[in-house]
Amino acid sequence: MEPKRKIVLATIGSLGDLHPFIAIGLALEAREFAVVLAVPADHVGKVETAGLTGVAIVGGFDALTETLGMPPDQVARRIMADQTYLMNRILMPWLADSTTALDDAMEGAVALVASLFVFAAPIVAEMRGVPLVNVLLQPMATFSAYAPPSTPDFRMMAHAPTGPIGRAWNRSVYGVMRGVLRHRHGRHVNAVRVARGLPRSRQALLLDTPLGTDLTLCCYSPTIAPREPDLPKIARVTGFAIFDSDTGAPETLDPALKAFLSAGPPPLVFTLGSFATFAPDDFYTTAAATARTLGLRAVLLTGSDDESAGKDIHVCRYAPHSLLFPRACAIIHHGGAGSTGQALRAGKPQLVVPHMGDQYDNGHRIEPIGVGRTLSAKHFTTARAGAAITAILTKRVATKAAQIGARVLQENGADAAANEIAALVTTRS
Numbered sequence: 001m002e003p004k005r006k007i008v009l010a011t012i013g014s015l016g017d018l019h020p021f022i023a024i025g026l027a028l029e030a031r032e033f034a035v036v037l038a039v040p041a042d043h044v045g046k047v048e049t050a051g052l053t054g055v056a057i058v059g060g061f062d063a064l065t066e067t068l069g070m071p072p073d074q075v076a077r078r079i080m081a082d083q084t085y086l087m088n089r090i091l092m093p094w095l096a097d098s099t100t101a102l103d104d105a106m107e108g109a110v111a112l113v114a115s116l117f118v119f120a121a122p123i124v125a126e127m128r129g130v131p132l133v134n135v136l137l138q139p140m141a142t143f144s145a146y147a148p149p150s151t152p153d154f155r156m157m158a159h160a161p162t163g164p165i166g167r168a169w170n171r172s173v174y175g176v177m178r179g180v181l182r183h184r185h186g187r188h189v190n191a192v193r194v195a196r197g198l199p200r201s202r203q204a205l206l207l208d209t210p211l212g213t214d215l216t217l218c219c220y221s222p223t224i225a226p227r228e229p230d231l232p233k234i235a236r237v238t239g240f241a242i243f244d245s246d247t248g249a250p251e252t253l254d255p256a257l258k259a260f261l262s263a264g265p266p267p268l269v270f271t272l273g274s275f276a277t278f279a280p281d282d283f284y285t286t287a288a289a290t291a292r293t294l295g296l297r298a299v300l301l302t303g304s305d306d307e308s309a310g311k312d313i314h315v316c317r318y319a320p321h322s323l324l325f326p327r328a329c330a331i332i333h334h335g336g337a338g339s340t341g342q343a344l345r346a347g348k349p350q351l352v353v354p355h356m357g358d359q360y361d362n363g364h365r366i367e368p369i370g371v372g373r374t375l376s377a378k379h380f381t382t383a384r385a386g387a388a389i390t391a392i393l394t395k396r397v398a399t400k401a402a403q404i405g406a407r408v409l410q411e412n413g414a415d416a417a418a419n420e421i422a423a424l425v426t427t428r429s
Contacts, residue, residue: 004034005425008106010114010121011039011135012058012091012098015274016338017115018043020137020219020241020413022248024113025052027241027418033425038105038118049248057101057120058094076278080356083153087205091117092185096192099123106130111425113217114210116141119189122210127196131214131428133421137337138358139225139365142218142235143207145170146228150364151357178204215424217417220337221344221408224365236420239411240341244322251320256307257299260314266329267297267314268389271321273336276355277303283353283380287332288313290385299324321346330392332385335359335374340366347405349392353380370400 007028011021018039025035029052037047042060047053059067065075068089079086099120106112106128113133114121125132136142140149145167148157156173158166181204190200203211209232216235218225227237245251253261261267270287272280284300291298291313300315301324308315321339325331325346333339335352340362343350350372352363363374375388391397 004032005429006034006036006109007111007113007421007425008036008038008102008109010037010057010102010105010112010118012094012115012117013040014336016336017117017137018046019243019338020135021113021115022047022050022052023241023243023414024135024219024417024421026050026243027414028421031418031422033422036105036109038102046245046248050243050245051248055101055105057098057105057118064090073279076275080276080279083357087185091119092188095119095188096195099192099196103127110429111421113421116206116210119205120192122212123189123193123196123198126198126212131424132210132212133424134210134213134216135417136216136218137220138361139218139220140358140361141206142225142228142231143174144228144230145174146230147225149358149361151360174207178207181205181207214428215420217420219413219417221341221411221413223344223369223404223408224340224362236416238416238420239413240337240345240408241413241417242322242341242345243414244320244342246318246320251323253319253323254316257314257316257319257324260297260299261324261327264297264312266327267291267299268294268330268332269299269301269324269328270332271301271339272303272334272355273339274303275336276334281377283377284315286380286382286385289382290389293382293386294389296329299328330372330389332389335363337362341408344371344401344408345405347402347409349394349397349401351375351385351388351392353377353385369404370397371404372397372401 009021009025011017025037028035036053038055038057040058040060041056044054044056065072102120102124106124111131112125115135146162147160148170158169185205201211218237219241221239222237268291284302297312321342325342328348330349331343332351335354352374354360354363355377366372372392373388
C-alpha cells in the first residue's frame with residue numbers, strides 16, 4: 001500500500017476557530033489522507049482525542065496571560081475592546097516562532113490548509129513549494145465591496161444595497177486600510193520572510209488573499225452570505241464545517257440537563273461561546289433575570305465549573321450545541337461563527353449580543369433573512385433583552401428560522417471542503 005499523503009491544517013484562536021478545522025481534518029482522514037492539525041498548545045489534547053494528530057505552533061491561553069502579565073478576564077476584555085491589541089501584542093509577536101514550528105510540522109506534507117490568522121502559513125507554503133488553502137470562517141473576511149463588514153471598525157463603509165458609487169467608495173477605503181496595515185506590519189512580516197530566504201512582500205495582512213493561495217474555502221452558509229460578484233474565482237462557499245464536542249470525544253447531554261429539558265417547555269438558551277465567558281460581566285445575571293421576567297425557562301452555558309439547577313434556570317459549563325439548541329425556544333448568543341452556524345442549523349430564533357469583531361457582522365446578517373435580531377452588549381439589560389426576545393418569539397420568526405434551518409442542515413461544509421482540498425492535491429501531484 002502507498003503511504004497516505006500528509007496534509008497540515010493550521011488554525012489559531014478559540015473553539016470557534018478550532019472546531020471547523022477538526023471537522024475538515026476528520027473528513028480528510030476519511031478520504032485516506034494523513035492529517036496533522038497545527039494549533040495552540042492547549043488545543044492539542046482535544047485534537048488527539050478527536051482522532052487526529054496535533055502539534056503546537058503557539059502557546060496556549062495560560063501562556064498568553066503569563067506573557068502579558070494579566071489575569072484571563074483582563075486579557076479577554078482587552079482583546080474584545082481593541083482588535084489592534086490582538087494584532088500588535090499577540091499575533092505579530094508569535095510570527096517568527098510559529099513559522100518555525102509550522103515549518104517543522106510540514107515535513108513531508110503535500111498541502112497546507114490554514115485560517116486567515118495563521119500569518120506563518122503563506123511563508124511556510126512558499127518555502128515548501130506546496131499548495132496553500134486559505135480558510136475563511138466568517139463572511140466578513142471576504143472584504144467584499146458589495147457587502148462590506150458591518151462592525152464598528154468598518155462603520156465608514158457604504159453598506160448594502162451598494163450602487164457603483166458605494167462600491168467605489170468601499171474599494172477606496174480598503175485601499176487606505178491596506179496601506180495602514182502594510183505600514184504597521186509589513187516590516188515585521190518581511191523580516192521573517194527574508195530570514196527564511198524569501199523575497200519581500202507588499203501584501204496587507206487580513207485584507208489581501210495570502211500570497212500563493214491556490215484555493216479559498218468560505219466555510220459558512222450561503223444563506224447568510226451569498227456569493228458576491230467580487231469573490232475570487234478560486235473561492236468556494238462550502239457551508240459550515242461542524243464539530244461539536246467539549247473533549248474531542250463523542251458527546252451526549254448531561255443527565256441533569258437532559259432531565260431539565262424534559263421537565264418543561266423548551267427553554268431559552270444563553271451562551272457566550274468559549275472566549276467571552278472569561279469576561280462575561282453581567283450577561284448571565286441579566287439572562288436569568290430576563291428569563292424570570294418573561295416567565296420562561298432558561299439554560300445558561302457559562303463556561304464556569306459552578307453549575308446549578310433550579311426549577312426554571314439550569315446553569316452548566318457546556319453542552320453540545322447540536323444536541324441542546326434544537327430543544328430551545330430561542331438562542332441568545334454572542335454571534336461567533338460557530339454559534340451562529342449551530343443556531344441556524346437548529347432552526348430556532350436567535351438574538352445576537354456581539355462583543356467583538358465578526359460577531360457584529362454575523363448578527364447583522366441574520367436579521368435580513370428573518371431569523372432573529374441583534375442587541376448590543378451595552379444595551380443587554382433586563383428590559384431591552386426582554387423586549388428583543390419577545391420580538392423573536394413569534395410564529396413568523398419561528399417559521400422562517402425552521403425553513404432556513406432545514407436548508408442549512410442539508411449543507412455539509414466539512415465534506416465539501418475536504419472534496420475541494422482533495423481535488424486540489426490530486427491535480428497538483
